[in-house]
Amino acid sequence: MKTTILLALSLVAATIASTSWAENPPTFLFKWGTQGLGDGQLFAPTGIALDDSGNVYVADSGANRIHKFDANGNYLMRWGSNGSGNGQVAIPYGIAIDSNGDVYIAEFTNHRVQKFTRNGVYITKWGQQGFGDGQFNHPVGIAVSNSGSVFVAERDNYRVQKFDGQGAFLAKGGVLGTGNGQFISAEGVAVTPEGRVYVSDITSHRIQLFDAIGNYQGQFGTFGTNDSQFQYPAGIEVDVGRNLYVADQGNHRVQKFDANGTLVTKWGTYGMADGELNSPVDVAISPAGRVYVLEKQNHRVSVFQTSVVGVGESRPDVKALTLYASIPNPIRDHTEIRFDLPAGGNVRLAIYDPGGRLVRTAIAGEPMQAGPQQWLWNARNDSGDRVPAGVYLYVLEAGGQRSARKSVVIP
Numbered sequence: 001m002k003t004t005i006l007l008a009l010s011l012v013a014a015t016i017a018s019t020s021w022a023e024n025p026p027t028f029l030f031k032w033g034t035q036g037l038g039d040g041q042l043f044a045p046t047g048i049a050l051d052d053s054g055n056v057y058v059a060d061s062g063a064n065r066i067h068k069f070d071a072n073g074n075y076l077m078r079w080g081s082n083g084s085g086n087g088q089v090a091i092p093y094g095i096a097i098d099s100n101g102d103v104y105i106a107e108f109t110n111h112r113v114q115k116f117t118r119n120g121v122y123i124t125k126w127g128q129q130g131f132g133d134g135q136f137n138h139p140v141g142i143a144v145s146n147s148g149s150v151f152v153a154e155r156d157n158y159r160v161q162k163f164d165g166q167g168a169f170l171a172k173g174g175v176l177g178t179g180n181g182q183f184i185s186a187e188g189v190a191v192t193p194e195g196r197v198y199v200s201d202i203t204s205h206r207i208q209l210f211d212a213i214g215n216y217q218g219q220f221g222t223f224g225t226n227d228s229q230f231q232y233p234a235g236i237e238v239d240v241g242r243n244l245y246v247a248d249q250g251n252h253r254v255q256k257f258d259a260n261g262t263l264v265t266k267w268g269t270y271g272m273a274d275g276e277l278n279s280p281v282d283v284a285i286s287p288a289g290r291v292y293v294l295e296k297q298n299h300r301v302s303v304f305q306t307s308v309v310g311v312g313e314s315r316p317d318v319k320a321l322t323l324y325a326s327i328p329n330p331i332r333d334h335t336e337i338r339f340d341l342p343a344g345g346n347v348r349l350a351i352y353d354p355g356g357r358l359v360r361t362a363i364a365g366e367p368m369q370a371g372p373q374q375w376l377w378n379a380r381n382d383s384g385d386r387v388p389a390g391v392y393l394y395v396l397e398a399g400g401q402r403s404a405r406k407s408v409v410i411p
Helices: none
Strands: 027-032 047-050 056-060 065-069 075-079 092-097 103-107 112-116 122-126 139-144 150-154 159-163 169-173 186-191 197-201 206-210 216-220 233-238 244-248 253-257 263-267 280-285 290-295 300-305 335-341 345-352 358-368 371-377 390-398 401-409
Touching (some): 065 092, 139 197
Parallel strands (some): 186 233
Antiparallel strands (some): 027 300, 056 065, 065 075, 112 122, 197 206, 206 216, 244 253, 253 263, 290 300, 345 358
16 A cells, blocks of 8 residues: 555545435434533534444543433543543544444644543553654544544644554655645545545545545535535545535535535534534434534534435445345344345444444354355344334445345334
């Protein structure tokens, strides 16, 4: 892999113009958060992420702490205080969670990354202020790939660095400028299941795109208020269908693009009422299509439900990973979840409830052969209890690909 450019992404992106959307804007569900320093209150938050149980983590930058909520916004715990010691945080900005549930925090003022357990126990840290490999100058965005690589965007070093999960430097890319592969203020980072990377540049109002081996592929976005234009795009995220969500901060909205860079939908106008947004700075998406939007100036999280969660990407060079609908569907007692593997390898099959909470790890990274496969689900969770009636999402991962399907459990 090139060390001069580690970023990666597959959108073929020229100028995007879209006057019709592929889907309706998502439905507003609920919100939580008020300005303050108490438990569960927020003060100019900047980063949000979800774990595999649907819990929500918020980097509360104005109060120098991390909050943990459940999927419905109920306060669970917090950790951190202002300082530079282990476990202390100074303007925690970006937040990301790996497949083990460990939490990574990019600290703007301490110029470092800290790693914690999902319950806030300090694990390790790396970085100090500087310009060399493994050093930082105001790190902001952070993302973790399926393979465990950690990508960190630096606002004032005009680059993104790549590390392993323990902080060992792997590669870097980016210099100051407005050309291809250059940045003025690298801000948000998002990684696809294949390891490709999206990077938002908050000052040049664009998203840059790179392929899986670090080659620049294109860009989209200019300054403005029209569709596919941005004003200070901040946090970005990819859903299970490889759709890209952009927190369009200055336009007080979120824009959603498919894997080909086409605008799918957008929502949000300035305000404080339900469904309105005030400086959205980051987004997180559950496997079931809940979108958690973090509003810096409203000091809250607004939650929306998308109507479509699709695979969203076709790669002619790779045989598709196919997840068939369960049989029977709707489910009363049990069902066969059928899938086809293009190649042998480790397979993970997980089942999520409508709130994006993990219900059952059906197959936990187990080796399986290529070809047709199936798994029998008796509509029970990992504890053996029957799940409530409702819509459930199956997410299949294998060979760097991901596929998702919905199913209905009836009483």
